Amino acid sequence: MTIVQPLRVLVLGAGFGGLELSTRLVESLGDGVKVTLIDKSDAFMFGYSKLDVMFGRQTYAEAQLPLDRIAAPEIDFRQETVLSIDPGRKQVVTDRGDYLADVLVVALGADLAPAMTPGLLESGHEFYSPEGAAGIRTVLESFSGGRVVIGVLGGFFKCPPAPYETAFMLHDLLDRRGLRAQSSIHVVTPMPKPIPISDEVSGAIVGLLDDRSIEHWHGAWITHLDPATRTAHLKDGRMLGYDLFLGVPVHVAPAVVLDSGLAEDGWIQVDQATMATRFPDVFAVGDVTSVPVPRAGTMAEAEARTVADVIISRVTGSAPPPPFAGQATCYIEMGGDTVGMVDVNFLSGPGPTALFTAPTREAAVQKEDFGASRRRRWFGLD
Numbered sequence: 001m002t003i004v005q006p007l008r009v010l011v012l013g014a015g016f017g018g019l020e021l022s023t024r025l026v027e028s029l030g031d032g033v034k035v036t037l038i039d040k041s042d043a044f045m046f047g048y049s050k051l052d053v054m055f056g057r058q059t060y061a062e063a064q065l066p067l068d069r070i071a072a073p074e075i076d077f078r079q080e081t082v083l084s085i086d087p088g089r090k091q092v093v094t095d096r097g098d099y100l101a102d103v104l105v106v107a108l109g110a111d112l113a114p115a116m117t118p119g120l121l122e123s124g125h126e127f128y129s130p131e132g133a134a135g136i137r138t139v140l141e142s143f144s145g146g147r148v149v150i151g152v153l154g155g156f157f158k159c160p161p162a163p164y165e166t167a168f169m170l171h172d173l174l175d176r177r178g179l180r181a182q183s184s185i186h187v188v189t190p191m192p193k194p195i196p197i198s199d200e201v202s203g204a205i206v207g208l209l210d211d212r213s214i215e216h217w218h219g220a221w222i223t224h225l226d227p228a229t230r231t232a233h234l235k236d237g238r239m240l241g242y243d244l245f246l247g248v249p250v251h252v253a254p255a256v257v258l259d260s261g262l263a264e265d266g267w268i269q270v271d272q273a274t275m276a277t278r279f280p281d282v283f284a285v286g287d288v289t290s291v292p293v294p295r296a297g298t299m300a301e302a303e304a305r306t307v308a309d310v311i312i313s314r315v316t317g318s319a320p321p322p323p324f325a326g327q328a329t330c331y332i333e334m335g336g337d338t339v340g341m342v343d344v345n346f347l348s349g350p351g352p353t354a355l356f357t358a359p360t361r362e363a364a365v366q367k368e369d370f371g372a373s374r375r376r377r378w379f380g381l382d
Contacts, residue, residue, distance in 0.1 A: 005032060006029075006031060006032055006033050006034040007029070007032060007033045007034065007102050007103060007311070007315055008034050008036070008100070008101050008102045008103070009022075009025060009033055009034065009035050009036070009101060009102065009103045009104075009105065009311065010036050010038070010090070010092060010099050010101035010103070010104050010105070011035060011036070011037045011038070011105045011107060012038050012039075012082055012085070012092065012104070012105065012106050012107060012108050013038075013039055013106070013107035013108040013109055013286070013288075014037055014038075014039035014041070014044055014067050014077070014107075015039075015044065015107060015109055015286060015297065015300060016286065016297035016298070016300040016301040016304070017107035017285040017286040017300035017301060017303060017304040018037055018039065018105075018107040018304070019037075019044065019070070019374075019378045020300075020301045020304040020305060020308070020378075021105060021107065021285065021304035021305075021307055021308050022035045022037045022070075022072070022075045023071075023072055023075070023377060023378055024304070024305060024308035024309075024312075025308050025311060025312070026072045026074040026075055027072070028308070028312045029312060029315055029316075030074075032315055033074075033311075033315070034074075034076070035074065035075050035076065036076045036078060036099065036101075037070075037075055037076065037077045037078070038077075038078045038079075038080050038082060038092070038094060038099075039067060039077075039078075039079065039080075040079065040080065040081040040082070041067065041079070042066060042067055042068070042079050043064035043065055043066050043067055044064075044065045044067055044378075045063050045064055045065065045130050046063070046297065046371055046374075047158060047159050047162075047296075047297050048159075048165075048331070048333075048367070048371075049063040049130075049371075050063075050127065050128070050129075050130060050132075050133035051133070051162070051165055051166065051169060051333060053130070053133045053134050053137055054127060054133045054134075054136050054137050054140065054166070054169075055137070055140070055169050055170075055173055056137065060130065060133075060134040060137075063130070064130075065375065065378075065379050065381070066379075067079065069379050069380070069381075070378060070379060071376075071377070071378060071379050071380035078094070078096070078097075080094035080095055080096045080097065081094055081095045082094050082108070082254075082256050083095060083256065084256060084259070084260070085104075085106070085256060085257065085259075085260035085262065086260070087104065087260055087261060087262050087277065087279040087282045088279060090102070090103070090104040090279075090281060090282060092104070102281065103281045103282075103283070103311060104281065104282045104283070105282075105283045105284070105285065105307060106257065106262065106268060106277075106282070106283070106284040106285075106288060107284070107285045107286045107288070107300070107304070108253075108254050108256070108257060108286075108288050109254075109286055109287045109288055110156075110158065110251040110252065110253060110254075110287040110288060110295065111251070111252050111253070111254050111255075112126060112128055112129055112249040112250075112251060113249055113250045113251070113252045114126050114247065114249040114250075116153075116154075116249070116250040116252075117153045117222065117223075117224060117225065117247065117249065117250060118223075118224040118225065119224050119225030119226060119227050120153070120225055120245075120247050120249065122225070122227040123225050123226075123227035123230055123245065124151075124225055124242075124245035124246070124247045125139060125244070125245065125246055125247065126246075126247050126248070126249045127166065127246050127247075127248075128157075128158065128162075128248055128249060136246065139244070140170075140173065143179075143244060144179065145174070145179040145182040145183045145243075146182075146183055146184075146242075146243030146244065147183070147184045147186070147241060147242050147243050147244075148170060148183065148184065148185050148186070148242065148243065148244045148245075148246065149186045149188060149232055149240055149242040149244070149245050149246070150163050150166055150167055150170075150185070150186065150187045150188070150246045150247075150248075151188045151189075151222045151232060151245060151246070151247050151248065152187075152188065152189035152190060152191065152247075152248045153222055153247055153248055153249055153250050154190075154248070154249070154250035154251055155190050156251050156295065157248050157251050157295065158251065158287055158295045158296065159294075159295070159296050159297075159330075160191070160194070160195065160294055160295075160296075161194070161195070161205070161330060161332040161333075161342075162248070163187055163189060163248055164187065164194055164205050164208075164209070164332070165332060165333040165334075166246065167185050167187050167209065167212075167214050168208065168212070168214075168333060168334055168335035169333055169335065170185055171185060171212045171214060171335060172335050172336065184213075184215065185212075185213075185214045185215065186214070186215040186216070186217065186240060186242075187209065187214060187215070187216045187217070188216075188217045188220050188222055188232070188234070188240065189216075189217070189218055189220065190219065190220065190221045191218060191219070192218055192219050193206070193218055194206065194218075195342065195354055197344070197346075197352040197353065197354050198342070198353075198354035198356065200354070200356050201342050201354050201356040204340065204356055204358065205332075205334075208334055208335065212335070217234075220234055220235075220236070220238070221234060221235040221236075222234055223235055225245060229241070230242055230243065230245075232245065251287070251295075252266065253266055253267055253268070253288055254288070257288055262277060262279070262282075262284070264290075265290070266290075267288065267289060267290035268284040268288050268289045268290065269289075269290055270283070270284050270289050270290070270291060272291055272292075272323070272324060272326075272347060273323030273324055274306065274307070274310050274323070274324070275289070275291075275303050275306055275307045275310075275324065276310075283307045283310075285300055285303040285304050285307055286299075286300035286303060286304075287300065289303075291303070291324075291326075292326075292346060292347075293326045293328075293344075293346045293347070294328075294330070294344065294346075296328065296330060298328040298329060298330060299326070299328045301328075302324070302325075302326075302327060302328050303324060306321065306323075306324040309321035323347075323348075324347065325345065325347055325348035326344075326345060326346030326347030326348060326352075327343075327344065327345045327346075327347075327348065328343075328344055329341055329342070329343050329344075330342045330343075330344065331363065331366070331367040331370065332359070334359035335359075336359075337361055337364060338359035338360055338361055338363070338364060339359055339360070339361075339363040339364040339366070339367050340356065340357060340358060340359040340360075340363065341356070341357040341363050341366070342354050342355070342356055342357075343355040343357075
């Protein structure tokens with residue numbers, strides 16, 4: 001990396017990774033860095049806030065955090081759509097301009113591809129986008145009971161616990177409305193168990209599903225939905241009818257990333273220690289990478305801290321930071337206003353580990369504190 005003053009860092013994507021990286025750089029380097037942050041959206045939403053919107057804890061507007069209110073004035077936020085990325089030149093073209101960077105960081109996340117599952121757009125609903133979650137809130141308000149299928153439609157998806165959280169919260173909602181006895185809830189997923197690296201965590205989630213009579217089919221792939229019969233068809237020949245289908249769509253890397261030459265086998269390959277790509281001074285963090293860790297906001301944030309520390313060490317001449325450890329804490333809604341916690345470590349030991357903390361209401365407060373601390377740090381909001 002050629003050190004110039006100020007160092008021009010271009011960050012693509014204002015999610016967990018982009019926000020944490022940008023904030024950390026301006027905090028640590030001050031006038032020594034010029035950070036430009038580009039995102040096509042005008043607002044950020046925590047991933048878990050989609051469930052809050054779906055189940056009436058927050059309105060869609062309340063869950064939105066406007067990106068033009070980013071706390072650090074040194075961060076130059078641009079609401080623009082990225083049209084092309086030239087990683088060799090570290091050049092980015094958007095619908096409003098052309099950018100050259102000294103350091104480029106791609107944090108564009110994964111796109112949802114509901115059309116890749118035939119029938120989903122015609123007779124199902126996705127709940128993984130903010131707009132999809134808001135739409136399902138209206139659907140649930142008029143739902144009068146019946147068979148609900150929560151289907152994971154691809155092998156890689158954001159926030160692995162989310163389908164189970166949805167099932168628990170839906171159980172509570174139907175129970176409060178007196179509709180649970182006349183309804184069934186099914187979770188269908190290609191994952192072999194809820195949290196593959198931990199029998200303890202998986203067992204706890206399965207136990208809660210069983211306690212609530214929520215059916216779960218693991219290692220099961222849904223190939224398509226038949227809108228005429230409202231039936232989900234599986235690879236193994238089984239079929240499952242539904243009155244309401246809530247889908248986790250197939251995830252893909254954004255087209256602009258696939259077209260850039262950065263992606264290999266569908267995702268950006270990086271050095272797991274530093275998040276560096278094969279292109280000099282080009283990094284990638286979050287869901288767009290192929291790092292063998294969960295696709296989760298907390299993990300993207302941890303990856304971003306590693307990239308920030310790598311850049312800071314090069315600019316200041318300090319010792320290189322330790323390699324990315326693949327550590328994060330995940331909060332899991334487990335019904336009854338309780339939250340469980342899973343502390344995962346994927347890369348710093350002999351093998352992946354997960355430490356489970358049973359659900360409590362105190363953990364729900366910790367989850368709220370987690371969100372509040374990010375709102376303060378990134379947006380200056382109480």
